[in-house]
Amino acid sequence: MKSLLPALVSLGSVGLVTFNLVAYGYQSSFRVYVPDFNNDDEKVNPGTGNVRIDAFLDTIGWAETGTTGPQGYRKLVFNGEFKNFKSHPNILQCANIKRRAGGSRRVCSTAAGRYQMLNKNWWTLQSKLGLPDFSPASQDKMAIALIKQEGALEDVKAGRFEIAACKVGNIWAGFPCNEYDQRPRSTQKLKQIYLNQIRLRSS
Template structure:
């Protein structure tokens, strides 16, 4: 019997093929393309949340940057916390699922017409940043690494596009989380597609000039 060693490239190909086979039965070919764009955005948002807060659960919307949580969504908590990262003190007011800074909130609550800092508003801010950095087309097309590097200047947990030096997540781990979330979304929407289609309001973000 001949034993064959499967190369790393071969394993990557098989992984991509397996993912493609999972996604293929989502719906008709045309609907598949439209649905996948939305599901990729959802999975990308989850990946950012995981990188920034360590969780994709709803509790992420309550997380303060270094320690503790907040419960009042009427506005950004604006709580400044400091911690030592790589032998230097870093202070931040970042809060919520996407670790939004207070000065970003002060600006974007008017631009995006946000009434509060609720989960929906936090999602909208994250989507605004993705669009602003020119990454939304990459996200919808599945060009994950390109999108990650484009938003790196916003989120310190991204491994490229910034020099924050705050222990960014490796690209491989980010990609694994993204693919894991995407497969789960596909499975979920395949099970309910006759009842409801996936939706996400990111195309019509209203920006006040």
């Protein structure tokens, strides 16, 4: 069996690349999409290298956006996604949300990204951390900075999930131990997501 690769294929190839396969006298072609890793719209953060931190970040992402996947990095607070990571989208959206005691109230917010960062968080942390953009890597750095700010980073590293989850409730309304007038996720469900991400990232 002999595989023939076109001259187009290289480390710098971007877009749809055609491969020709010749085997036993038959020839077939197939195309593979090669992403542009220099494009902000296609950056995928590989993680911090610490399984517990990454799993905790995954859990925050799920609590705030409903997903542990990379699509969370583009989420706007109530509806839709933003297109690029050059900066915080700074889009104000309003919606009615459920209150803890029942009923609902109208809330307006600029929260965006996997960790639902407000524009004011972005303005502060971008300067403090020297962030070049609002890419997945920058969003992760901001989230870790806020976890550290709340004194929870060492708990995360040590695997003390419940303690860390309570401490960051002041930042993320989806977590327990806060006074936000909305319904948080249950600690049991949050820990289930966390442990599942630990397993996935450890495999």
